[in-house]
Amino acid sequence: MIPAPRIRRREVPAHGPWPGHVPPVLQRIYAARGVTSPEQAELRLARLLAPELLGGIDRAAELLMAAIRENRHIVVAGDFDCDGATGTAVAVRGLRLLGARRVSFRVPHRIEHGYGLSPALVEAIAPTAPDLLLTVDSGIACLAGVAAAKARGWQVLVTDHHLPGPRLPAADAIVNPNLEGDAFPSKALAGVGVVFYLLLATRRCMREAGLFAGGEPDLSALLDLVAVGTVADLVPLDYNNRLLVSAGLKRLRQGQCQPGLRALAEVSQRRLDRLTASDIGFALAPRINAAGRLEDMGLGIECLLSDDPARARHLAEVLDGINAERKGLQQQMVDEADALVARWPAPDGALPPVLSLFDAGWHPGVVGLVASRLKDRLHRPVVAFAPADEGSDLLRGSARSIPGLHIRDALAAVDARHPGLIGKFGGHAMAAGLSLPRTGLDAFRSALEAQVRASLDEALLLREIASDGPLAGDEFGRELAEALRLAGPWGQGFPEPVFDNDFELLDFRVLGERHLKLTVLAEGRREPLQAIHFGGWTGTPPPGRLRLAYQLELDDFRGRRDIQLLVRHLEPVA
Structure with a gap:
């Protein structure tokens, strides 16, 4: 049995004075979130953290500048979620704004290539003969894929925000605020934010080299995409991320956005002039994500890259249809997961502190949504598994956690104690992905439960609102x-x-x-x-x-x- 949640009122520290037009209710809301003065609430893009604070960015910017100046072929390798899709669109559009003439992209197919820059994806990219491969929202855990790309003579530039493992890929440059020793103050950048920062640094590098005879490009035109990807990836909205999202929302509300985002707002019946972060999270992002979950994320990226409003509208309608299919499949899978939980073999009716669920009929692209839905309802970490492909003995799992349990670290601890049990894994505090053989599911379930029992305070399983x-x-x-x-x-x-x-x-x-x-x-x-x-x-x-x-x-x-x-x-x- 799951105990009912209790309502806990937030503590409100001393605050003020505020201007008279700010309602007292809003003043106390801000204060409860650490914003205790009007200056802290002011979201001016000029206060954005400087790109040069991000480790490895100078080397990465020099590589990109050289590739642009020498007309090399740059291939952007994205990811199949909304952060990866918007990040890919930002990279392609941004590089073109900076003068790159040979830019293309490739995004992995969830089933055909697996996650990130895998050797299979490198094989698929090879016919395009890239000179430089730029990863977006992935790469930090893709040691084999980076090695395969380097073996072909390509330069590899990794941009990512996920936590690194014990070894780093042998890339020519890595930009990731979560690398050990990186002094960048905001560790919460999404993948789209990292690549946007790289473009800012590359522009500065090109400016110092005197490469903008005709004037500098305005990279703020990409902030609508940065806002969508940042909100969609559920990274913490610290002050720096709020600056990015606020600036992107401003462009969206003013209609200064990519045709694809305008079309997605229209098909989801959201007014651009009143768009909020919540509208992004519940309307725009799911339609982009649906392509990567059930079809090919290339559809979503093409929508974001289209400059033809009619073409963008057509692609948005296709994405809307895929999303409708996703919602039906998700509800079916959630109902089946609820039934598994109802039959959980607990003699006293109590659920374990973490649930690992599997059904042979589940779709690997939707298990993350199932895990998220059950995590919210049961207020405990949940891992949902599906066959990697129809009839496959390899399982792909998505984990979602609650505050107080770093799920990626929990998986790392299980991997250290049981070498070979987990195939591959990666992620961050609240969400992670992994693979393992079907025969290892029971052993994994027991090992993860033991790890969570040892590391999670049971009081955190009591849900509070x-x-x-x-x-x-x-x-x-x-x-x-x-x-x-x-x-x-x-x-x-x-x-x-x-x-x-x-x-x-x-x-x-x-x-x-x-x-x-x-x-x-x-x-x-x-x-x-x-x-x-x-x-x-x-x-x-x-x-x-x-x-x-x-x-x-x-x-x-x-x-x-x-x-x-x-x-x-x-x-x-x-």
């Missing part, structure tokens, strides 16, 4: 909802505001057999409020007095200008 406290009766309004929507960008490490209040239930109805639509009345308020609780119907009517943890949202459905509460948790009031 962090709240920014209650709203007063007169604070439920569009003015505050608008201010909250635009005050972020909110995301990983800088969470969207959640409030909690006691309410009187006036009415409810069930929507779509799974969801609850509530009409509630808050203390100190005369007008009722509408609330929606997705997945909230349990078969039992909600209590007459209830406490809700919720987000304050705009409700503009069918032209109405109202607000609604997006319920994150519901419990009776004693």
Whole structure:
């Protein structure tokens, strides 16, 4: 049995003074996230960390500058998730802006090539005869692939943000803020952020060499893509990442974006002028990701690279269709995973601190979403496995973790104690990927459970909902909802505001057999409020007095200008 979550109100340190136009609610929200003055909330791109602080970037920039100046063929080797796709698009567009005339890209197919720069991908790239191979969002763990590329005489430049293993690839240059000893202050850059920084450094290098007779290119035109990839990869939105995302969102809202992103917003029925980080995470990114999960991420990258609005719209519609297929498959797999959990062989009904789940019919491109969904619901690390290919004895797994357990380090510890059990693995604190033979699943499950029991404080398995406290009766309004929507960008490490209040239930109805639509009345308020609780119907009517943890949202459905509460948790009031 999983205990019900409890609501914990965030501590609010001393803060201020703030300008009068900043609502007191927003002031306390910022303070609870470490932003205690207007200066810390100001997001000006001029405050971006300097590229020269990033280790290895000077050598990498010199390699790129030489390749551009000498008209060498540069091949960008991307990755099959949204961070890798946007990073590939940033690299290709950015290199062309810097004057490169021979630039192409290749992204691995999840089933045909496996993850990252594998020897199989190098073999597939070989007919294009690259002079320099630039990896994006991968490469730090691709020792065999880099060696295969070097054996063909190619220069290899690795840009990545994933944690390195005990050995580094034998590349000509590596740019990764998470290398041991790298002094770059922000370790949270996504893959797309790393390659954007490399382009900035290359531009500086070319400027100093006097190569811009006709004026420097404006690389800020790529920030819309940087924002999408950064939000999609769920990296912590530290100040530097918030600068990047805020600048990219500004371009998107002003319509100064790539045709592909405009088309993706249109097919997902999101207004560009009101786009938020949440819209990226729940609408744009899943449609890009769907290509890599079920088809070929080349479709997603082509959409992001297209300058023809009609072509971009066509590709966005294709991606939308693939995403619809993905959602159906995901729901089926989540239902099957729920059934596995319900049958878990625990005599006392208690689940272990980590779950490793497998079904022979699951799709390897969707297991990460299954692991994420169950991790959120069960509040414990989850690893979901599927056959690497139909009928294959090799399993591919995706792991998702909770705060307090570094999942990549846990896998490294299992690998050290049981050499040969895991085939390949990589990732970071909250997410990782791995492969292992099907015959090793039971041994892996036992080894990982033992490692997690030894390293994870059981108290961390008790789910908490962090709240920014209650709203007063007169604070439920569009003015505050608008201010909250635009005050972020909110995301990983800088969470969207959640409030909690006691309410009187006036009415409810069930929507779509799974969801609850509530009409509630808050203390100190005369007008009722509408609330929606997705997945909230349990078969039992909600209590007459209830406490809700919720987000304050705009409700503009069918032209109405109202607000609604997006319920994150519901419990009776004693």
